[in-house]
Amino acid sequence: MEKAPQKTTIIGHLKENYRLYAIAFGIVLIAELIGTIQFSVGSALIVLYPMLFAIIISIIFGKDVLGFLKKKETKKASQLVLVAISPFMAKIGVMAGSNLPELVNVGPALVFQEFGTIGTMLFALPIALLLGLKREAIGATSSTNRDKDYGLICSKYGANSPEARGSLSIYIIGFLIGTTYLGLLASIVASFDFFHPLALAMASGIGSGVMMAAASSTLATIYPAYADQIVMLAGMSDMLSAITGIYFTLFISLPLVNKMYAWLEPKIGRRGKNKNISHSKSAESRVSQ
Amino acid sequence: MNMSMKDWTISLLFTSVLTAIIANFFQNDISIMESIPGVLILSSIAFIGIFIAKIVPLKVPAVVYVALTGLLLASPISPISDPIIYYTSLISFTAPLTVVGTLAGIGLDFKAFMSQSWKMIIIAVFVFTGTFLLQAVFAQVFLTVTNAF
Numbered sequence: 001m002e003k004a005p006q007k008t009t010i011i012g013h014l015k016e017n018y019r020l021y022a023i024a025f026g027i028v029l030i031a032e033l034i035g036t037i038q039f040s041v042g043s044a045l046i047v048l049y050p051m052l053f054a055i056i057i058s059i060i061f062g063k064d065v066l067g068f069l070k071k072k073e074t075k076k077a078s079q080l081v082l083v084a085i086s087p088f089m090a091k092i093g094v095m096a097g098s099n100l101p102e103l104v105n106v107g108p109a110l111v112f113q114e115f116g117t118i119g120t121m122l123f124a125l126p127i128a129l130l131l132g133l134k135r136e137a138i139g140a141t142s143s144t145n146r147d148k149d150y151g152l153i154c155s156k157y158g159a160n161s162p163e164a165r166g167s168l169s170i171y172i173i174g175f176l177i178g179t180t181y182l183g184l185l186a187s188i189v190a191s192f193d194f195f196h197p198l199a200l201a202m203a204s205g206i207g208s209g210v211m212m213a214a215a216s217s218t219l220a221t222i223y224p225a226y227a228d229q230i231v232m233l234a235g236m237s238d239m240l241s242a243i244t245g246i247y248f249t250l251f252i253s254l255p256l257v258n259k260m261y262a263w264l265e266p267k268i269g270r271r272g273k274n275k276n277i278s279h280s281k282s283a284e285s286r287v288s289q
Numbered sequence: 290m291n292m293s294m295k296d297w298t299i300s301l302l303f304t305s306v307l308t309a310i311i312a313n314f315f316q317n318d319i320s321i322m323e324s325i326p327g328v329l330i331l332s333s334i335a336f337i338g339i340f341i342a343k344i345v346p347l348k349v350p351a352v353v354y355v356a357l358t359g360l361l362l363a364s365p366i367s368p369i370s371d372p373i374i375y376y377t378s379l380i381s382f383t384a385p386l387t388v389v390g391t392l393a394g395i396g397l398d399f400k401a402f403m404s405q406s407w408k409m410i411i412i413a414v415f416v417f418t419g420t421f422l423l424q425a426v427f428a429q430v431f432l433t434v435t436n437a438f
Contacts, residue, residue: 013299020395021303027391028308032315049383050312051390058394064403069395078396082351083297084304086335087385089352091377093334093359098374100364109431119423124415131408140412144420148350169409170416172401175393177413185421195425199432203425206417209352210393213386215421220382231382235356237424242350 020073020080027057038221044191046184047221051213055179085209092235099232106198106233113202114240117248120144121257125264128166132270135261136166142257143249144178145170146207152246156254175210182206183214190222197223201230205237207245212238297339306332308388309380317381327380330373334359 014021031054038047061068069077096103103110121141128137139157143149150164150171157163182204190200197219204215216234220227292300306328313324338355345354363370363377432438 010299013296014303017300017303024304024388024391024395025308027394028312028387031387031391032312035315049386050316051383051386054387054390055394055397058391059397059399062395062397062399064399074396074398077392079292080300080304081389081392081396083292083300084385084392085389086301086339086352086355087305087309087328087331088382088389089355090331090334090338090359091380091382091385093338093356093361094331094363094373094377095382096356097360097363097367097370100360106432106435106437108435109428109437112431113424113428116422116424116427117420119419119421120416121419122423123419124412127415128408128412131411133408133412137412140409141416144416166409169405170413172398173405173410173413174417175397176402177410178417179390179393181414181417182421185418189422189425195429196432196438198438199425199428202428203421206420206424210386210389211417213383213389217383217386239353239356242353 017073017076020069020076023061023068024058024077027054027061030057036221042191044187045222046187047218049183049214049217051210051217052180052183055176059176081210088213089209089235089239092232092239095228095232096236099229102229103232103236106202109199110202110233110237110240113199113237114244114248115252116203117143117206117241117245118253118256121253121260125257125260126268129261129264129269133166134265134269135162136169138254138257138261139163139165139167140170142167142253143245144206144208145174146245147171148246149207149249152249156250174208178206178208178211179214182211183218186215186218187222190219197226197230198233201226201233202237204230204234205239205241207238207241209238294336294340294343298336301332301335304388304392305385309385312384312387313380316384319379323379324384327376327378328385330376331359331380331385334362 031050034053063069063074124141139153145167150167153167154164204212212234216231220230309328310321310324313319335355338358339351342351342354363373
């Protein structure tokens with residue numbers, strides 16, 4: 001059992017974490033030296049921010065690839081994400097406060113676009129069923145499966161249920177895919193020139209600060225005239241998702257995904273694969289414990 | 290978050306405060322001295338928000354209180370909104386983010402990621418595409434309906 005020391009002095013704190021801070025600082029420095037890189041692919045402007053480089057470099061340095069960091073430091077680092085992101089959220093709050101009339105003006109749209117969250121299952125559930133998934137698909141496609149959603153699925157279906165395994169998979173994959181992919185997706189969708197920049201900004205708030213940051217900084221570069229409003233609205237949308245997210249998942253998304261599953265599974269679900277799946281079940285549940 | 294305010298403050302100093310100042314220099318050519326007030330203001334807002342989250346028993350993520358504190362302090366009703374807006378405007382919003390990506394990347398369980406099936410990776414792509422696109426559609430519709438452009 002690990003136990004945090006009850007009383008820490010500044011020196012004690014630093015002794016425990018100096019390696020993590022030093023390595024993180026080094027990675028930030030490298031990422032900043034690389035800087036922001038942008039290039040066009042067709043009509044889409046791809047923007048790569050230092051944050052993205054930082055993620056990739058730190059995965060390489062991390063415990064699973066080069067092993068510069070120990071397991072304990074890895075754990076500490078994930079705790080520190082919430083600490084480190086707070087000045088960014090403060091900045092978003094300040095931007096929102098200084099643009100209050102604007103925020104009130106788009107308020108209704110900001111609230112209603114949250115219902116777009118059901119897009120997860122509309123797009124992904126049919127694909128999951130075509131790929132042969134069963135109940136795992138319910139957990140996987142009911143939401144973007146951030147921390148709280150995964151917790152909710154676990155408490156509703158049990159941590160060893162197929163639903164929870166599906167949710168955990170998207171939770172694990174989501175961070176890497178979500179962060180790198182959302183910026184790219186924002187570029188591509190922006191290049192269609194169909195949506196208003198502010199609509200795309202609101203769409204960026206999907207309940208994960210890091211992903212929202214990736215998408216909104218890309219959009220801010222593509223539409224410099226709207227940069228401040230984009231970041232502000234993306235942040236506010238993300239904040240709304242953070243507040244309403246699990247209730248939405250519980251009362252709207254989960255009932256809906258279950259209905260869709262009951263309707264679609266007999267139509268497009270793959271047959272005769274049950275043996276295979278129950279086999280992989282036991283292997284996976286060992287991992288998740 | 291079950292971290293003491295003291296630990297939280299030290300952690301913040303050695304992650305965001307330090308790196309945001311550096312990042313702001315690299316990204317926006319704003320000198321270290323010029324960045325300090327803005328970064329300290331943002332950090333103080335974060336501190337207040339986290340502190341409120343600790344004493345309010347509602348189950349709302351702490352970052353929400355941070356954003357709301359910032360919103361309130363920078364809104365027209367705040368007597369100190371002008372200096373807050375001015376000094377924080379010198380800090381680009383991407384400056385505090387590099388270290389967030391770093392810590393998230395260090396904390397990522399890459400082994401668990403690699404052990405996922407390719408099917409789940411495809412599904413994840415559709416999950417994120419789906420929510421982004423449909424939210425954009427809804428936002429566009431309601432922005433148009435409410436004439437808010």
